[in-house]
Amino acid sequence: MIDPVTLAVLKGRLEQVADEMDATLFRSAFNPIIAEAHDASHGLYHGISGETLVQGKSGLPIFVGTNSFAVKAVIDKAAKDGDLADGDVYIFNDPYDGGTHLSDFKLVRPYYRDGKVFCFLASVGHWHDVGGNVPGNYNPVATECFQEGMLIPPVKLFDKGQVRQDIIDIMQANSRQPTSLYGDLNGQINALDLGVRRLDALLDEYGDATIEEALSELKIRAAKLMAANIADLPDGTYSCDDWLDNDGIVDEPLKIALDVIITGDRMTLDFSRTAEACAGPVNIACSTAVASCYVAIKHIFTDVPANAGVLEPIDVIIPEGSLLGVRAPKPVGGYTETILRIIDVVFGAMAQVIPERVNGCAYGTINALSLAGHRADGSRWVMFSFFGGGHGGHPEGDGLNHGNAPISTATIPPAEILEAAYPVMFTQWALRPDSGGPGRHRGGLGAIYEIELLEEKADAFLFGERGKFAPPGVNGGAPGALNRFTYQQDDGDHQPPFISKMVGIKIKRGQRLRLETPGGGGYGPAYERDPEAVARDVRKGYISRDAAAKDFAVGIDEGGNIEPARTKELREAVVK
Numbered sequence: 001m002i003d004p005v006t007l008a009v010l011k012g013r014l015e016q017v018a019d020e021m022d023a024t025l026f027r028s029a030f031n032p033i034i035a036e037a038h039d040a041s042h043g044l045y046h047g048i049s050g051e052t053l054v055q056g057k058s059g060l061p062i063f064v065g066t067n068s069f070a071v072k073a074v075i076d077k078a079a080k081d082g083d084l085a086d087g088d089v090y091i092f093n094d095p096y097d098g099g100t101h102l103s104d105f106k107l108v109r110p111y112y113r114d115g116k117v118f119c120f121l122a123s124v125g126h127w128h129d130v131g132g133n134v135p136g137n138y139n140p141v142a143t144e145c146f147q148e149g150m151l152i153p154p155v156k157l158f159d160k161g162q163v164r165q166d167i168i169d170i171m172q173a174n175s176r177q178p179t180s181l182y183g184d185l186n187g188q189i190n191a192l193d194l195g196v197r198r199l200d201a202l203l204d205e206y207g208d209a210t211i212e213e214a215l216s217e218l219k220i221r222a223a224k225l226m227a228a229n230i231a232d233l234p235d236g237t238y239s240c241d242d243w244l245d246n247d248g249i250v251d252e253p254l255k256i257a258l259d260v261i262i263t264g265d266r267m268t269l270d271f272s273r274t275a276e277a278c279a280g281p282v283n284i285a286c287s288t289a290v291a292s293c294y295v296a297i298k299h300i301f302t303d304v305p306a307n308a309g310v311l312e313p314i315d316v317i318i319p320e321g322s323l324l325g326v327r328a329p330k331p332v333g334g335y336t337e338t339i340l341r342i343i344d345v346v347f348g349a350m351a352q353v354i355p356e357r358v359n360g361c362a363y364g365t366i367n368a369l370s371l372a373g374h375r376a377d378g379s380r381w382v383m384f385s386f387f388g389g390g391h392g393g394h395p396e397g398d399g400l401n402h403g404n405a406p407i408s409t410a411t412i413p414p415a416e417i418l419e420a421a422y423p424v425m426f427t428q429w430a431l432r433p434d435s436g437g438p439g440r441h442r443g444g445l446g447a448i449y450e451i452e453l454l455e456e457k458a459d460a461f462l463f464g465e466r467g468k469f470a471p472p473g474v475n476g477g478a479p480g481a482l483n484r485f486t487y488q489q490d491d492g493d494h495q496p497p498f499i500s501k502m503v504g505i506k507i508k509r510g511q512r513l514r515l516e517t518p519g520g521g522g523y524g525p526a527y528e529r530d531p532e533a534v535a536r537d538v539r540k541g542y543i544s545r546d547a548a549a550k551d552f553a554v555g556i557d558e559g560g561n562i563e564p565a566r567t568k569e570l571r572e573a574v575v576k
Contacts, residue, residue, distance in 0.1 A: 002213050010206065010214040011305075017198045018042045018056030021123065021191040026058070028190055030183030031128040032421060033384060036413045037404075039126035042191060044199075044215075045071040047110070047117040051308035053215045061298065061306075062339060062407040065291025067106065067122045068308060070098030074108040074120070077154045086112040087161030089192065092154040093130070095145070095332045096285045102130050102149035102333065103137045105185075107157065109192045111199055113208055119215075121195045123188040127181055129382055131174040132333075136370035136384030138463040140248040140501035142281045142331040149333075150174040157189075176372075176382055222309025229301050230313055231265040233353055238262075240348030241273075242341050245468045247280030248334070248501040253468065254278055254323060256338070258345040262353070269293050269346070270317040271324055278323060281331035281463075284338050289324040290316050292339040295407055296346035300357050336366045336386075337465040339407055344472065347392075351474035356395050360443050360473040360521030362406050363389025365465035365483055365500070367515055371451075373458035375423065381455075383422040387515055388412045390436050390444030390480055393473065393523030399444030400520075401431055401542075423455040432481065432516055434543050437470075438551035439477030439522020440529050445542060446481060446517035453507050460487065460505035466518045467499030477522030478551065484516040527553045527574045531562050 002010075021042035029035040041059025043052060050072030055064040073094070078084035090108045095101050107123045132149035133139050142148045150171070157167050168185065172178035203211050237259055244254040257273035277283050284292075293316050297304075304310050318325045324342070326332065344361040351358040366386035374380055391399040391406070404412060415426040428450035437443035462485055470479035483500055486493045488511040496502035507513065531554045537543045539560040548556045553574045555566030 002210065002217055006210070007214055007217055010211065011218060013202055014044065014054045014214070015057065017195055017202065018044060018054050019058060020198060021195045022056040022058040024191040024194050025123065025125060025187045028183070028187035029125065030180045031126070032413050032417055033128065034125045034184055034187070036417050037386070037411050040124060041067065042121070042123050042195065043067055045120040045122055046308070047119045048075070050075055050120065051219070053119060053219070053307055055306050060407065061295045062100065062291055063104070063124045064306070065294040066098060066100055066287055067124060069287035070106045070124070071108055071120045071122055073098040074154050084110060084117070085160045086110070087158060088156055089158035089189070090154050091157040091167065092152045094151060094153050095288070095335070096328050097153070098287055100288055101137070101335045102132070102145070102151060103127055105188070107188045107192060109196070111196060113203060118208065121192050123191050125184055125188055127184050128384060129176040129180070131176070134370060134461050134503060135176055135372035135382040136368070136461065137333060138368040138370060138384070138461060139281060139333055139503065140461065140463045141503050142333055143249060143279050144329040145331055146329060148281065148331055176380060218305055219307050219309040222305040222307050223312035225304050226301065226310055227265040227313040229304065230262060230267045233262050235262050235264070236353070238349045238352040240345040242345050242348065242472070243469045244282055244337060244341060245465055245500050246498055247278040247282050248498060249280040250278070251498055254282065256323070256341045256345050258349050260349040266313050266315070268315045268317065271322065272317055272319055275323045277321055277326045277330055281333040282323070282338050283326040283330045283332050284324055284335045285327070285332060286318050286320070286325040288335055288339060289318050289342060292342040292407070293346065296343040299343070299359070299406060300350055300354070334463050336368070336405070336407065337463070340364045340405055340465070343406055347474065348472060355475045358474055359394040360392025360399060360437055360439065360477050360523045361471040362391045362403070362520050363446055363466065363480060363518040364471045365389070365518070366405050367483070367517060368463040369513070369515070370461040371422070371424065371453070371458050373455055375455060381422055383418065383424065385413050385418060387447065387449055387517055389446040389517035390519030392471070392520035393437065393439045393441035393443050393477055395441070395523065398442045399436065401445040402447045403444060423453070425452045425454055426450065427452050427512060431542070432519065433541055434547045435481035435519030436542070437473045437478045437480040437519060437522035438526035439473050440524030440526065441522065442529065442537065443471070443473065443477070443480045443520030443522045446519040449515040451513045453509055453511055456509050458507055460507055460513055462496065462500070462502050462505070464500040471518050471521045473521035473523060475523055476525040478526060479521050480519035483518050486514045488512050526551055527571050531567055535560060535562050
């Protein structure tokens, strides 16, 4: 039996292996989405089941969840072919077989000890461009996966340590940015190589049996702690519904519905009432939906170690053929928007049973924006980036201003990096006043991004959400502001007909695109917010005086000071 001290030490050492793999890729990637935004992840996975053993702290949690399915896909492929060997590395991006969408490439490598597979190492990164109809691959009007990019099933990139250059040639030939692809690929290969060296040293130091026992014990402890957390909750059914704006093809809302059923020490997440699969690219595969539940649960039960044990006492019901359980060739390029809504409905349902642990909903869209064109010298450029917004108010305070989506620990690429890499200029990059949802604890503020084109012309593509359905608050908190996108044309400002999605926006030198992103939902009734906190928000420019009176029932004078008599009057009116 491994002692607690040794277990704690080994937990840290194993996590460090994944952390160093993350850092290696971030340092070496060519693509700013990986190098600056950290849209990547690494982990260690069970040699037979593919279950998550260890995840890095810097990588995207959603990838950690889906990677277990990706590793299992490789295990099944190798078992069928009967040719798994030391030095093999598999590569693929199949979103229906352990992937997410086509931009996210997985590399999976078996780790051998004494001629046997001890575990698997996995690396995933968001590549700059992998073909398809839209540069950057967020095609909001795709109706099948073939319009979103090249799909690579699990194939060997390295066969017994020997690289297969033909695979690399095929992938580069299908990318608008082949050099970026090559750089990111090599960064992931180097990360796996480092992981092997670090595991070799760790197992040599402690012995294979000790490390294997530690990994098993960490999973057992996570499962027991999760079950104990569930057992503390009252039995019952708790439901929450939310909506996607549309699928980019038909301008009708799509329902994401969840029933949380708690019975003893087990929990069921039932998505049976969710809409059927749609024509556009907001569908997701079942594995992606399960991974989203993993991320949401970890946000709520933060004390549970991050490994496969988290989901052992939890059953997830996702009907095949629903929006959350599609198969090829249904398009899935906008998966990010849908998984964010899954997290939101988990928060909404669990707020009914454990409000002291649940946040208001975050801004709920990554606002994937692509600009593409040719420079004066004829060379092609493709800018792809995502943009931040406000996080929800929580039991201990206000939500984070201008954060990234809760599916990740990624950062927003800095304006300076984007301006240096592409022919654009940010004429505004600022917090968006009055965008956070009112509440006892206010939702974090969204942002305003205004981008001016410096080249002669370019095409722009937007894939967003929350243009019609604002991020909800919890426990009496109000929703954040809606998403808003405008673009300049010769005759003035325009908005997309589908509000949050559009392809083929033609802009000229000097014309601007403007994103005003949502704030997070509030926590608790707004009239319970400390008037001094409201006054401070007014003085900082976070909220207007009008919003202070209307949303928070607090009178503020022109100097930013509380008006006691007016505040008393406003709050008495709210209570009545």
